[in-house]
Amino acid sequence: MARIVAADDDDSMELNAISSVHDSTLGQLLKNVSDVRKMDIGDETPVHESFNQDYDDGYMRTVPFVLSFDNLTYSVSVRRKLEFRNLFPRGNTEDPEIAQTVMPNTKTLLNNISGETRDGEIMAVLGASGSGKSTLIDALANRIAKGSLKGTVKLNGETLQSRMLKVISAYVMQDDLLFPMLTVEETLMFAAEFRLPRSLPKSKKKLRVQALIDQLGIRNAAKTIIGDEGHRGISGGERRRVSIGIDIIHDPILLFLDEPTSGLDSTSAFMVVKVLKRIAQSGSIVIMSIHQPSHRVLSLLDRLIFLSRGHTVYSGSPASLPRFFSEFGSPIPENENRTEFALDLIRELEGSAGGTRGLVEFNKKWQEMKKQNNRQPPLTPPSSPYPNLTLKEAIAASISRGKLVSGGESVANGGTTATSTTTLAVPEFANPMWIEIKTLSKRSMLNSRRQPELFGIRVASVVITGFILATVFWRLDNSPKGVQERLGFFAFAMSTMFYTCADALPVFLQERYIFMRETAYNAYRRSSYVLSHAIVSIPSLIFLSLAFAATTYWAVGLGGGPMGLLFYCLIILASFWSGSSFVTFLSGVVPSVMLGYIIVVAILAYFLLFSGFFINRNRIPDYWIWFHYLSLVKYPYEAVLQNEFSDATKCFVRGVQIFDNTPLGELPEVMKLNLLGSVSKSLGVTISSTTCLTTGADILKNQGVVQLSKWNCLLVTVAFGFFFRILFYFTLLLGSKNKRR
Secondary structure, rough: OOOOOOOHHHHHHHHHHHHHHHOOHHHOOOOOOOOHHHHHHHHOOOOOOOOOHHHEEOOOOOOOEEEEEEEEEEEEEOOOOOOOOHHOOOOOOOOOOHHHHHHHEEEEEEEEEEEEEEEEOOEEOOOOOOHHHHHHHHOOOOOOOOOOEEEEEEEEEEOOOHHHHHHEEEHHHHHHOOOOEEHHHHHHHHHHHHHHHOOOOHHHHHHHHHHHHHHHHOOOOOOOOOOEEOOOOOHHHHHHHHHHHHHHOOOEEEEEEEOOOOOOHHHHHHHHHHHHHHHOOOOOOEEEOOOOOOHHOOOOEEEEEEEOEEEEEEEEOOHHHHHHHHHHOHHHOOOOOOHHHHHHHHHHHHOOOOOOOOHHHHOOOOOOOOHHHHHHOOOOOOOOHHHOOOOHHHHHHHHHHOOOHOOOOOHHHHHOOOOOOEEOOOOOOOHHHHHHHHHHHHHHHHHHOOOHHHHHHHHHHHHHHHHHHHHHOOOOOOOOHHHHHHHHHHHHHHHHHHHHHHHHHHHHHHHHHHHHHHOOOOOOOOHHHHHHHHHHHHHHHHHHHHHHHHHHHHHHHHOOHHHHHHHHHHHHHHHHHHHHHHHHHHHHHOEEEEEEHHHHHHHHHHHOOOOOOOOOOOOHHHHHHHHHHOOOOOOHHHHHHHHHHOOOOEEEEEEEHHOOOOOHHHHEEHHHEHHHHHHHHOOOOOOOOOOOOOOOHHHHHHHHOOOHHHHHHHHHHHHHHHHHHHHHHHHHHHHOOOOOO
């Protein structure tokens, strides 16, 4: 398919004029490369100059970028409906309808889409729902898995590599994914900490944030929290502009937006597109999908692509719309919105018998005819806008003119001014891992501090549970009944540690799409997020552990002395750590909070069942014994049993207490002494009312707690926590690619 070039005569004159201005030597283009070095040495030169200050003889001195895409085609498999007749094999058939139900179907979402746009312009993709607008934006933004998308996407004639694209571009999702309790200024500042390089002083990052706030037109809302359903915050239009600001904090060369005006009123939508126009004029390429732009919004757009069921039905400037539809035979009335008329006509054709096939074919002929009549070359030569500039050199020159580009650094090599060359060092991430962990932890703690009721509820649940257990199992003695009650207390207490961790489930589920948006373009490493998530959780787990231990240890009458108390606190902390890690891992797997709670409760119930309290290890069937060793409750349960019953000086059954918990326990004391004497004579051993018959070691042996020491149980519990954190990392690594298949 021929490349579509949609430029009017006026557009051509402007582009040719700009091209003539930029026809300079490589040395002239790169004369400001040293500006990047100024940031490293702390020069106070402004980091991001306004585009209005970079004019020469009336023309803006920007480094030219042209994004072209040719023959983009993307198809997906459509699941076949399950029918009774498909359950049985059948022989070959010539019936096409039957063959269609047997063979898998595919649906083409993009069909040979081509186009071109350049820096300083806004390209808008329009069409009805299901036309392929978002799919085209995803294709250009490399959000479709490799191998699924056919065609090419090039910048300045060079194919864009995935790593390079992540650094020089940004993608703004349709939904506003923001932390509700952070202010606008804090939200943008954290984005600056993630996307701007460590070499840039914090003072200049703040200046960049303040300049961006003014550029977005949200100065009055800078100190206001984002807000949500329960907290009043900024308006919808302001939220959308903040979402855009997060992704343009590093001033990307390419900016993709999925319906940025969706859900906004006319004025708010115009303000958003006006901001995008300023971004484009600063030297960026802006490509967005939009549903139905108003007349004012249309005046800000430079190029339009209308799609209908994956086909291009129009590609060109807004000014060419009347002539296009007039020649097609459907002239646009004078007082009618051009895009509304075009979209209505497309919908009408889609409902007709022939569909939009005629309009698609007419667009192809119109494009060819227009190029022949104008007899003008494409926006740029096929290889590069400048024969002497490679893509990396153009990006380096762009950085020297104020583009921050996530820590990209242009380095001028030796040689004369006319022959000097430039290399581009583009790190995959703007900051080292420890900076990312520090920033993520700071943001998480700030967000949590603004919602103290969440932690307060968690503390209250742990303290109330501990209080109930303390009053139910108050001051247990060392009798056989006391032993059974201790076993029940430990089993319930250790399982409580895990059940109370279930409230950590919504934490990541609420942040999932924010995380996917930020990591899709390398704001930080996934490993940094996992480590930060673990570090932030530890202080609260320590507090909860101490609260539960202080509530129950003395009230229940547990033994072990100071070392026993210390170990009791440690095993509770380890249980909280293990449970929190397990729930965090599940939050990375399950798609919703409700499903997550169902799975957590079910699995923890199984862990308790196979912990050894309800049935001893020796009595568990061989085909279920593996679950006993996987039980997270088993190890802390066995650890507290050893901590309680390892004292060799303690006796738990003396003399006639041997008859307790049996029908003989109801007999009078004298009769039990006579029975004890008879047993003594039969065994040939003297057993008095004070003779110790059962020690702590006997209880541990009877419970099957003989394989691991209490310290080994503690280590296994802690190791489980690290194991589930590692699984959580791989879940994020594999499950958050944020790409279509």
